[in-house]
Amino acid sequence: MVKKYYSITELTREFGVSTRTLRFYEDEGLIQPERRGRTRLFRPADRALIQEILRGRRIGFTIAEIREIIQVYKEPPGEIGQLKLLMKRVDEKRDELRQKRKDIEDTLAELDNVEEACLTRLAEIGVGT
Amino acid sequence: MVKKYYSITELTREFGVSTRTLRFYEDEGLIQPERRGRTRLFRPADRALIQEILRGRRIGFTIAEIREIIQVYKEPPGEIGQLKLLMKRVDEKRDELRQKRKDIEDTLAELDNVEEACLTRLAEIGVGT
DNA sequence: AGATCGATTTACGTAAAAGTCAATTTTTGC
DNA sequence: GCAAAAATTGACTTTTACGTAAATCGATCT
Structure with missing residues (x-):
């Protein structure tokens, strides 16, 4: 069976981000982990979403853009104009x-x-000394 | 013959950036256009460099990283340790x-x-109305 | 010379995406 | 059931890459 829940630090270690970052993403509405009391419980789906978010981040998407893409999966807009705009x-x-x-x-x-320039230079220096 | 000089606004139009941006790049030591009085005169080499800078920018390089790459072309470091670090x-x-x-x-x-999700949704709505 | 129009300089402002710090609160290990 | 460790919250700070405003300069047309 797949793991049911991940703790926040578990995920920060796996992905190399800080807790602040994951909470920030939650504040921004990108993820909605469960709660037990105040503590966040991340499900595999949350973890997968975080992976996607970080991928988007690496290629320079803004938070707003990432949120928009996520939205489309959750529910594509219901209005034709909106849909065409999105497309x-x-x-x-x-x-x-x-x-x-x-x-x-x-x-x-x-x-x-x-790199070649470096190697050339290295050869020059290496020879000269 | 290739054009000898470009004005700053000429280049801002060509590349879709502001004058502030080009002056900022000069302040940061990325480019060194000539001067006639206080006015900047951009040579083809400056123009080419700007193209490279903007390419670096598009893929998320920081100013510092871009400057570093430019430096290597101008003169590769003379010390072995530096060279190896750079490589x-x-x-x-x-x-x-x-x-x-x-x-x-x-x-x-x-x-x-x-896009497919959008098309599907469009079909649904289109049929329904 | 005067007017005009672009270019420059200087200084301060801003937005995005976190980082940092401090004060609680919760959870856990025993 | 209590101390230690982990998690949360909120406020404030930082960094990067410019934007903006105001005042000045300089060239050119008439």
Whole structure:
């Protein structure tokens, strides 16, 4: 059986974030762990959601953007105008991400150059001394 | 012949940034445009550098990180310890970027799902009304 | 010269995403 | 059932990357 509950510190250790961060995400409405008294009890679903949030964070999504995506899963908007607007936004986000992916590939290539420059320099110095 | 100089507003229009941003980059030592009196004159090399800076920015590099990469091109550090440290950092950055690229691919796939959810919902509503 | 219009400088302000600190409260280990 | 450890809350602070406002400068047109 999968674990029923995770404590907050358990998750902070697993994901390398602080308790403050997880509480902040709760305040922002991204997660809603259960409570026993005041203590938060994180279910596997909460844990999975945190993973997604952190992934979004790594690629530069704002909290608001992440919240919006989560919302769509919970319940897609009921109004046609809203839906179309959302789809346009999703499309724009995809373009942005494709651009970002290209930026990353270009930068990876550039870092290869930086490394080479370093190796060259190292050889120069190594030889000279 | 390539243009000799660009004005600051010319570049802000081309890249969609404010003059404040370009001056900020100069204050931070990322670019050093020429001067005629107090007015900045941007050469093609400055323009190219700005492109790189903005690319770095898009993928989430901090100003400090961008400055560091630029530095290496201008003159790789002369001390072995420094060089090795830098190479380690470059290696870490590359890992980070590869992770980010994976995050982006996962998120692109997820956005496909979001779009599908929207289409489904649209069909439901469209039929119902 | 005067007017105008962009560019500069200086200083202060701001927003997002947490970090930090201090004062409780809860839970637990025994 | 009580002390120690863990968790919570609220307020305040920090950092990054600019935005904004006000005053000044400088070039150019007429």
